[in-house]
Structure formats: C-alpha cells, structure tokens
Amino acid sequence: MSMNPVYLWKPENFPNPEAMLPESLEAAWELTDQWSEQAPPEGSDLSPFTELAGYIAEAARSDSASEAFKQTYQDVENWLPKRAALYAMPELSENYIEIMPILDDHSQSLGLVLYDSNGKLILPDGREFPDESFFAGITDWLKQEKEAERKWRQENRGLPEKLKDFYAYLRPKTDELMGRYGFAYAPQFYRPEGLPKKSKKPEPDVMIYAKPMQYGWQIIYIGMYDIYNDGDYNILVIWSLSDEQVQQIYWYELDNMRPYEKQNNIKKWAAVGRVNVEYYLDDAWMENQQFKTETEIEELLIxxxxxxxxxxxxxxYNDVDKFYDMKTVTAEEHNVGKGLFPYDYFPLRLVVLYLNGKQNLRQVVEDWLSADDAYYYNKEVAKKRLMKTLNHLENRPLEER
Structure with a gap:
C-alpha cells in the first residue's frame, strides 16, 4: 500500500453490485478495508483494467511525462492486469500527481469506482463525493509542498532530483577520488543479475572501481537508489578483496561455504552479489544511508x-597480513563497529600467511591461541577452526603449495 492509496473496482464483479456503490468516503473506506486484499470473485470481468493500462501506457510514452512516471509505468500493460487478477480492488497510486488525472478521465467510462483515500470518490454514474473544490484544495496543497521542497533544495544545495542527473553529478567526484588511490572505473566487474533491473550496464545506479593486486583485485561497489523519486538517495559502499587462490582454499578445500550456498551451488559473490567475481574479505563502508544535500555528499566522500x-x-599477501594487524580488535570492540577482526576470524588469515610462504604456521596458531580471551567470541570454537585449517595446510600436496 502506498502513502496515498487509490483503489479501483468494478461493482458488477461482486456478489452484491449495489452494495459496491458507496455514497460517502467513510463507506468507501469500509469497502476497501473489507475487499482490497481479497482476490477478485470468480468470473470477474478484468477487461476495464486492461483498457485502463493502455491509456496509462500511452501517457507514459508522451514527451510531457516525467522520467519517474515513465519509469514506473513503462510496463503497466503487463503488470496492471496481473495486479487486477490478484486483488479485487487493485491499488494504483504510484506517481500520484500524474496518475490521478488519467484515472479521473477514464474510470467512469470504464465502469469503475474510483476511491482516493485523500478524500475523493467517483462512481460510474458520474456522482462525486465530495465536490471538486475539496480535491482542488488537495491538489493546491501538493503543489505548495512541491514548491516548498524546490525552494528548500535551492537554499540548501539539494541534490538533483533525477537519478541520471545525480549520477552525472557524483561520478566525476568518485572518479577523481578513486584515481588518487589507484582505483579505476571497472564496469567489467558489474553483474546485472545482482540487481532487479533490465539494463546490462551499471549506470546510472551503480559504480564499480577496482585496483589490481599481485594475485587478485580490490573492488569497491557503490550502489544508489531513490525510493520515492524525490532526490533523496540511499547509498551503499562496499569494499572487497578477491583472490582465486585464497578462495579456492578457504571456501572450497576447507568447506567454509554455508549450507544454503552448497545446496544451491551459489558462489560467494563479492559486494553482496552485485559484481561478477568472488571475494574473501569485505567491509561495508556505508550501509544504505540517505543523502539529500551536496554537503552530505562531500562528507560521504571524506x-x-x-x-x-x-x-x-x-x-x-604480506600487505593483507599487515591489514589484519591494523584491524584486529577485541570481540567487544567488534560488536560496536570498531575494527574488523577478532581472533575468531583468523582461519582465513592463516590461509593468507600460508600463501605468503610463512614458515612454522603451527607456532603462529599457538601464539594466537595464547592471546587474551577478550579477543575471541568463543575461543574453543575458534581453536577447532584454526586447527582444522592448520592441519589442512600442513598436509596439502606439495604441488599445490
């Protein structure tokens, strides 16, 4: 259900059609409360919704339609009939200001009741509750709100309201920042299956940067989305390390994949499934925080x-080991977001040391196990995992070392 639910129904589809012609807003609300989540009665005529979808699709193709409206309704002829087949009173509220004039124009001729919970009811015979002046007041209020929002953005360095414009604003800034630290834009790592969109390109809601290592890659994934198409952007930033040698030993030889992944043959994808290589380390630098102004973006870049x-x-591998040293913390510190690695996470570090040619790994493990218990969530479990890893590495065939 949207913020401004608008419902449509054909009275003749119901057991008592006369009862489906409410003569007050309160009565209409009671009907939607009863029927809106119900499936349509058997034998319902859904053709009015198919015809309505055609009118909406035509409007979405017009030059005057906003980008948000076009994006929302470009496939309406496919999904609206399906929605009507699932719900006796399908809701159609997305992009409210632009969709309402279309519903006003066509609901009566299609024999549909139109109930707008903001305060409007139109019956197929043309009767309206309340009169037009009431709805005009709502429309004026919405226009005032939009103007106030525009003025606020102007005064407070608000971000572009369209995603493609926001991408054009942000991309040069991230290119420059990443370039200073050796990262380059890397769309070749984009995995379109990781996002619910048709485009085979990451733009405009994904940016991927990568930096080569001796045996793999550092990868940074930046995802952006605007739920309400209003210029408020949620941003996700994830950093990952990818190395086939580490992953082969740790995920597969040591059988550290989760049961669900093993059962479904799902690989351990980097950056929560949105790039096309596996990873063995990752860190969320920003988790879907919302940004509305240029000042906030400047702080994000810092x-x-x-x-x-x-x-x-x-x-x-030596650098990876140094990174472990930098980010090792107690379990309590890890719980509050400080650092990345309590000692429970060290089986993976042991694999890195092995690939780096570190001698006497057994002594390394003994030193780790002598550390204060504060550095462990569960020292006994961690010991079992460390010893399992150690035994595997010590007995790995020489030709694989």
Whole structure:
C-alpha cells in the first residue's frame, strides 16, 4: 500500500453490485478495508483494467511525462492486469500527481469506482463525493509542498532530483577520488543479475572501481537508489578483496561455504552479489544511508577517503597480513563497529600467511591461541577452526603449495 492509496473496482464483479456503490468516503473506506486484499470473485470481468493500462501506457510514452512516471509505468500493460487478477480492488497510486488525472478521465467510462483515500470518490454514474473544490484544495496543497521542497533544495544545495542527473553529478567526484588511490572505473566487474533491473550496464545506479593486486583485485561497489523519486538517495559502499587462490582454499578445500550456498551451488559473490567475481574479505563502508544535500555528499566522500587511506597500500599477501594487524580488535570492540577482526576470524588469515610462504604456521596458531580471551567470541570454537585449517595446510600436496 502506498502513502496515498487509490483503489479501483468494478461493482458488477461482486456478489452484491449495489452494495459496491458507496455514497460517502467513510463507506468507501469500509469497502476497501473489507475487499482490497481479497482476490477478485470468480468470473470477474478484468477487461476495464486492461483498457485502463493502455491509456496509462500511452501517457507514459508522451514527451510531457516525467522520467519517474515513465519509469514506473513503462510496463503497466503487463503488470496492471496481473495486479487486477490478484486483488479485487487493485491499488494504483504510484506517481500520484500524474496518475490521478488519467484515472479521473477514464474510470467512469470504464465502469469503475474510483476511491482516493485523500478524500475523493467517483462512481460510474458520474456522482462525486465530495465536490471538486475539496480535491482542488488537495491538489493546491501538493503543489505548495512541491514548491516548498524546490525552494528548500535551492537554499540548501539539494541534490538533483533525477537519478541520471545525480549520477552525472557524483561520478566525476568518485572518479577523481578513486584515481588518487589507484582505483579505476571497472564496469567489467558489474553483474546485472545482482540487481532487479533490465539494463546490462551499471549506470546510472551503480559504480564499480577496482585496483589490481599481485594475485587478485580490490573492488569497491557503490550502489544508489531513490525510493520515492524525490532526490533523496540511499547509498551503499562496499569494499572487497578477491583472490582465486585464497578462495579456492578457504571456501572450497576447507568447506567454509554455508549450507544454503552448497545446496544451491551459489558462489560467494563479492559486494553482496552485485559484481561478477568472488571475494574473501569485505567491509561495508556505508550501509544504505540517505543523502539529500551536496554537503552530505562531500562528507560521504571524506568518509570514503578515510577508508581508502587504510586499504590503498594492499598489494600482496604480506600487505593483507599487515591489514589484519591494523584491524584486529577485541570481540567487544567488534560488536560496536570498531575494527574488523577478532581472533575468531583468523582461519582465513592463516590461509593468507600460508600463501605468503610463512614458515612454522603451527607456532603462529599457538601464539594466537595464547592471546587474551577478550579477543575471541568463543575461543574453543575458534581453536577447532584454526586447527582444522592448520592441519589442512600442513598436509596439502606439495604441488599445490
């Protein structure tokens, strides 16, 4: 259900058609409360919704339609009939200001009741509750709100309201920042299956940067979306390390994949499934925080740079081990978001040391296990995992070392 639910129904589809012609807003609300989540009665005529979808699709193709309206309704001829087949009173409220004139124009001729919970009811015979002056007041209020929002954005350095414009604004800034730390734009790592969109290109809601290492890649994924198409953007930033040698040993030889992944043959994708290589380390630098002004974006870039300074030096296994040293914390510190690695996470570090040619791994494990219990969530479990990893590495065939 949207913020401004608008319902449509054909009275003749119901057991008692006369009862489906409410003569007050309150009565209409009671009907939607009873029927809106119900499936349509058997034998319902859904053709009015198919015809309505055609009118909406035509409007979405017009030059005067907003980008948000076009995006929402470009496939309406496919999904609206399906929605009408699922719900006796399908809701149609997305992009409210633009969709309402279309519903006003066509609901009566299609024999549909139109109930707008903002305060309007139109019956197929042309009767309206309340009169037009009431709805005109609502429309004026919405226009005033939009104008107030426009003025606020102008005075407070608001971000572009369209996603493609926001992308054009942000991309040069991230290109420059990433370039200073050796990262380059890398659309070749984009995995379109990781997002619910048809485009085979990451733009305009995804940016991917990568930096080569001796045996793999550092990858930074930036995802952006605007739920309400109003210029308020949620942004996700994830950093990952990818290395086939580490992943082969840790995920597959040591069988550290989760049961669901093993059962469904799902690989451990980097950046929560949105790039096309596996990873063995990752860190969320920003988790879907909302941004509305240029000042907030400037602060975001400073935040990203603080992380880039910590990871840009990583090139080989020795550097990865140094990164572990930098980010090792107690379990309590880890719980509050400080650092990345309590000792429970060290089986993976042991694999990195093995690939780096570290000698006497058994002594390394003994030193780790002598650390204070505060650095472990569960020392006994961690010990079992460390010993399992150690035994595997010590007995790995020489030709694989």
């Amino acid at each position: 935040h990203i740079e603080s992380h880039l300074k910590e990871v840009s030096f990583i090139y080989n």
